[in-house]
Amino acid sequence: MNKFxxxxxxxxxxxxxxxxxxxxxxxxxxxxxxNSSKAVTIVDGRGKEVVLEDGYAKNFVLFPNExxxxxxxxxxxxxxxxxxKSDQDSNIAGGVVAKYYPEILEVNSNIIDAEGDAPxxxxxxxxxxxxxxxxxxxxxxxxxxxxxxxxxxALNWGTYKDDVExxxxxxxxxxxQDRVDAVLAHHEKAKKAVLSVTEKLTEAERQNHxxxxxxxxxxxxxxxxxxxxxxxxxxxxxxxxxxxxxxKDADINAETLLQWDPDMIVIGEWAKEITPDYFxxxxxxxxxxxxxxxxxxxxxTSSLLDNPGIxxxxxxxxxxxxxxxxxxxxxxxxxxxxxxxxxxxxEEDIDQILNVAENKNSKSFELFM
Numbered sequence: 001m002n003k004f005x006x007x008x009x010x011x012x013x014x015x016x017x018x019x020x021x022x023x024x025x026x027x028x029x030x031x032x033x034x035n036s037s038k039a040v041t042i043v044d045g046r047g048k049e050v051v052l053e054d055g056y057a058k059n060f061v062l063f064p065n066e067x068x069x070x071x072x073x074x075x076x077x078x079x080x081x082x083x084x085k086s087d088q089d090s091n092i093a094g095g096v097v098a099k100y101y102p103e104i105l106e107v108n109s110n111i112i113d114a115e116g117d118a119p120x121x122x123x124x125x126x127x128x129x130x131x132x133x134x135x136x137x138x139x140x141x142x143x144x145x146x147x148x149x150x151x152x153x154a155l156n157w158g159t160y161k162d163d164v165e166x167x168x169x170x171x172x173x174x175x176x177q178d179r180v181d182a183v184l185a186h187h188e189k190a191k192k193a194v195l196s197v198t199e200k201l202t203e204a205e206r207q208n209h210x211x212x213x214x215x216x217x218x219x220x221x222x223x224x225x226x227x228x229x230x231x232x233x234x235x236x237x238x239x240x241x242x243x244x245x246x247x248k249d250a251d252i253n254a255e256t257l258l259q260w261d262p263d264m265i266v267i268g269e270w271a272k273e274i275t276p277d278y279f280x281x282x283x284x285x286x287x288x289x290x291x292x293x294x295x296x297x298x299x300x301t302s303s304l305l306d307n308p309g310i311x312x313x314x315x316x317x318x319x320x321x322x323x324x325x326x327x328x329x330x331x332x333x334x335x336x337x338x339x340x341x342x343x344x345x346x347e348e349d350i351d352q353i354l355n356v357a358e359n360k361n362s363k364s365f366e367l368f369m
Contacts, residue, residue, distance in 0.1 A: 063138075
């Protein structure tokens with residue numbers, strides 16, 4: 001229900017009854033108000049039309065663990081009404097964004113039911129958000145919110161197309177499409193720069209690459225060839241996965257990895273306890289070609305959705321350092337963090353973003369130091 005329009009109509013009627021006449025300036029003011037509160041329709045990841053009756057959202061509750069991604073659009077914590085505690089603790093706390101904007105860790109995280117992963121509808125109603133962002137796969141967690149009149153924009157995950165759509169939907173609901181377009185153009189510039197090199201690679205020059213998401217004793221989770229966060233899908237020809245995983249991910253054991261015998265291994269930065277040294281000191285995995293050649297790396301801590309350029313360069317340069325002579329990764333990090341988060345990073349910040357402490361003993365990483 002559009003409370004603002006209702007109040008506006010009542011006010012206009014009262015002025016008419018009183019015989020008041022609008023000046024040109026007051027008419028312009030009314031037009032601005034009416035325009036800003038005009039209902040907005042967004043087609044979300046479900047293909048559903050979500051109508052924001054009061055116009056573009058001024059605030060939100062965010063269920064995906066993508067707080068820094070959203071911050072790269074808003075460049076302000078003010079619109080954040082609620083977000084996941086797991087995002088604050090695991091992805092943001094201790095990082096560069098939290099260093100300069102610590103208030104992001106103070107955003108209300110009581111949006112999950114204490115007994116599970118369902119939305120805390122009562123708490124969300126108290127927050128009174130203009131919009132809630134939730135995964136499209138979580139229909140059972142969307143319905144309770146929509147049943148009480150809360151607007152939910154559902155989001156997809158799994159391909160690069162989904163990445164772009166999701167980031168676009170974040171901005172669309174906030175009326176910040178221009179900002180989204182600027183960020184995506186920034187990404188495209190980085191992608192084209194990398195592709196100008198990697199598209200010229202011969203089949204023989206391509207790397208056998210494996211991206212490790214998690215490790216649990218003899219089992220490890222690896223991401224597939226179609227997953228957007230690998231260099232495979234976003235930056236073609238930079239690398240490929242020997243296992244030809246067609247799903248989003250796969251659970252494999254050490255024996256399978258030995259069969260694949262990758263030239264390069266990249267570890268997801270969220271696998272906090274796993275570093276290149278884990279592989280270098282492993283009694284079995286030390287026999288891998290990537291381990292013998294010291295080509296195991298911890299991925300950058302930069303966001304995979306709003307700041308993929310750093311990851312693209314990371315993969316491509318370490319895959320083919322001889323083809324990126326003169327490239328300044330630290331300059332790239334400085335430019336990206338300024339553009340995305342309005343942060344002037346220090347040299348220590350850059351070391352943290354690139355996981356220099358974990359990667360310093362790996363081959364060619366001196367190029368980033």
